[in-house]
Amino acid sequence: MMSKTMHIDTPLLEVDGDYSACGRPLLFKMDALQPSGSFKLRGLGLRCIQAAAGGTKGIVCASGGNAGYAAAYAARQLGLAATIIVPTSTSMEARNAIQTFGAEVHVEGSSFDDADAFARKWAADHGAAYLHPFDDPILWEGHASLVDEVVAAGKPFDCVVTAVGGGGLLLGIIEGLKRNGLSDIPIIAVETDGAASLHASIAAGRPITLPAITSVATSLGARRVAQAAFDAGMTDQVISVTVSDSEAVKACLKFADATRVLVEPACGAALAAADVHADLIQRFERPLIEICGGIGTSIARLQTWKETFGL
Numbered sequence: 466m467m468s469k470t471m472h473i474d475t476p477l478l479e480v481d482g483d484y485s486a487c488g489r490p491l492l493f494k495m496d497a498l499q500p501s502g503s504f505k506l507r508g509l510g511l512r513c514i515q516a517a518a519g520g521t522k523g524i525v526c527a528s529g530g531n532a533g534y535a536a537a538y539a540a541r542q543l544g545l546a547a548t549i550i551v552p553t554s555t556s557m558e559a560r561n562a563i564q565t566f567g568a569e570v571h572v573e574g575s576s577f578d579d580a581d582a583f584a585r586k587w588a589a590d591h592g593a594a595y596l597h598p599f600d601d602p603i604l605w606e607g608h609a610s611l612v613d614e615v616v617a618a619g620k621p622f623d624c625v626v627t628a629v630g631g632g633g634l635l636l637g638i639i640e641g642l643k644r645n646g647l648s649d650i651p652i653i654a655v656e657t658d659g660a661a662s663l664h665a666s667i668a669a670g671r672p673i674t675l676p677a678i679t680s681v682a683t684s685l686g687a688r689r690v691a692q693a694a695f696d697a698g699m700t701d702q703v704i705s706v707t708v709s710d711s712e713a714v715k716a717c718l719k720f721a722d723a724t725r726v727l728v729e730p731a732c733g734a735a736l737a738a739a740d741v742h743a744d745l746i747q748r749f750e751r752p753l754i755e756i757c758g759g760i761g762t763s764i765a766r767l768q769t770w771k772e773t774f775g776l
C-alpha cells in the first residue's frame with residue numbers, strides 16, 4: 466500500500482525563552498528520533514517505496530552518512546537489496562552502521578562526487594534504482610511531511626530554522642509550507658563556515674562550487690547546492706546565515722544537556738542560530754527549529770570536539 470511510510474511522526478518539544486539568547490520560546494521538531502537517526506528517512510523512505518512499487522529489486526545511493534544509512538534502513542524494510550557507495554573518507558563506524566541494515570558497502574573514490582558518479586554507473590549496469598541524497602523532488606516531497614506533522618499538532622510557528630547541506634531539507638520545508646498554505650513563513654537557512662555553499666552562492670548571485678569542505682559539520686558538506694536550493698535562496702522567503710564550527714558544537718552540548726539527545730554539529734548549526742543570530746530570530750514569536758539529528762555523533766566525539774574548540 467502506498468500509504469505506508471518509513472518515517473515516524475516525531476515529537477515536538479517546547480523550551481521556554483531562557484533557553485537561548487533570542488529570548489523566544491522555541492519549538493523543536495525532534496527528527497533526531499527517526500529510526501535512521503535523522504530526517505533523511507522522510508525523503509529516502511518515500512523514494513524507496515516508490516522504487517519498490519515500480520518493481521525495482523535494488524537501490525544504490527552514494528553517501529557515507531545519514532542518507533546512506535536511511536536508504537539502507539528503508540531498503541531493508543521493503544525487502545530491497547541496498548548498495549551504498551561511500552568515499553574513502555567515510556569512517557569505519559559509519560560503514561559498519563550501514564552494514565547492520567544488511568546493505569552492501571562499496572568504497573569508491575575520495576569524495577562524494579567520485580562515489581556518486583560510480584553509483585550512477587552501478588545503477589545503470591545493475592538495473593537498480595539510483596538515489597540522490599538531496600537533489601530529487603521526491604525527496605523534497607517526503608521531507609515536507611515534517612511540516613505536515615507540526616501543522617497537524619496544532620502548534621503555531623512563524624519561522625522555521627534549518628541546517629542546509631545540499632538543500633534537500635530546505636526544499637522539503639518550502640514544499641511543506643506551500644502545501645499547508647504557509648508560504649509566507651520565512652526560513653532561516655543555517656550553514657557552518659567551511660560548508661557554506663548556499664551562503665557563498667547567494668552572495669555571488671550564482672551557484673558556487675566550494676573548493677573544499679573544512680567544517681566538522683560533515684553532513685552539511687555539499688560543495689555545491691541543488692540548483693533549486695540556490696533559486697529558493699535568492700527569494701525573500703529564505704534568509705541565509707552562517708555560524709562557526711565552535712558555535713555549532715557548543716549548541717550540540719547545550720541541547721544534549723537540556724534534552725538528553727545527541728545530535729551532529731550539522732544539527733547544532735541550526736540550534737546555534739538562536740544564540741548567534743539572536744537579533745534575527747527574536748523578530749519572530751514562535752520559531753520552529755528542525756532537529757535534523759544525524760548518526761555521526763557520540764558522547765566521545767562531542768567530548769573530542771569540545772576539547773578541540775576549547776569549550
Ligand SMILES: *Cc1c(COP(=O)(O)O)cnc(C)c1O
Nearest residue numbers: 531630631632633634731758759
Ligand atoms: C543531510 C543532512 C543535513 C543537510 O540536508 P540537505 O538536504 O543536504 O541540505 C543536515 N543535517 C543532517 C543531520 C543531515 O543528515
